[in-house]
Amino acid sequence: MNKNLIQGQTVLITGASSGIGKACAEQFAKLGCHVILTARRLDRLTAVAADLKAKYGVRTTPIQLDVQKNDQVEAAVNKLIDEGIEIDILINNAGLALSSDKFQDAKVSNWEIVIDTNFKGLLYTTKAVLSQMLKRNRGHIINIGSVAGHGCYPTGNIYCATKHAVRAITQSLRIDLMGSAIRVSEVDPGAVETEFSEVRWEDKEKAKKFYQGFQPLVADDIADAVLYCATRPQHVNVAELVVYPQEQASLTDICRKGEAPKGLFDRVK
16 A cells, blocks of 8 residues: 555545544544544544544544535535645545335435435535546545445335445446546445444444344444555546455345344344
8 A cells, every 4th residue: 555645635534423434534544644524423523533633643624514414515615625625535424324114114204314414415525525626637536335235125225225326426427527537436335333223223232233143344444445445546446346244245145153044134123
């Protein structure tokens, strides 16, 4: 890995208060980048930013931001531009799932939050940042998708739909930017143990149970993959990187010790 390829660059990360976003902030700060951390939980962001600045001596900028709100996204990015801050790498990480209901039983309010965060939030942030990348003809957009964007599973409905949409816009954006020096990548994790499942089910024990019987990925594994994409030479664009834990063979197939094959969520019903 060539540290010099990104040292001193500015990286904006959405959903940076925990999980994969926080792990990405740590990895990029370690390599000497200015990290802009955005999320809704300002107290957590401030703590993460202070910790990274103390450990690595880099510039850190925490910004309270709800990517569901386009006016907030535009205002935040415009303020950075006014301050002369140019974003070299955008990591669209903010995302969530709410519940695991069958389509016919799901709450429309949950659908709206998932769609507004996972897909529309990614669109808003990319649109706001892309204009300055185009002016400089330089930049890298890295979207955190999911293996849920490669298939479907029972009760996955809207979450899977948003991750299929992320995959489609990533591919379309790469085509639209063809001829420029702006790279577009996607990293699609399999089962990663973060706060994701706790948020989904609002139940720590249920989330913990899902990850029992096999060794899941952790946030640092995905941050490593993101860093790999970002540190390739300029002529190399990693279009799509799918990362599974060893015991996961596909979207719905996980080998748990001592258990016969089951559906993805059968053990947590």
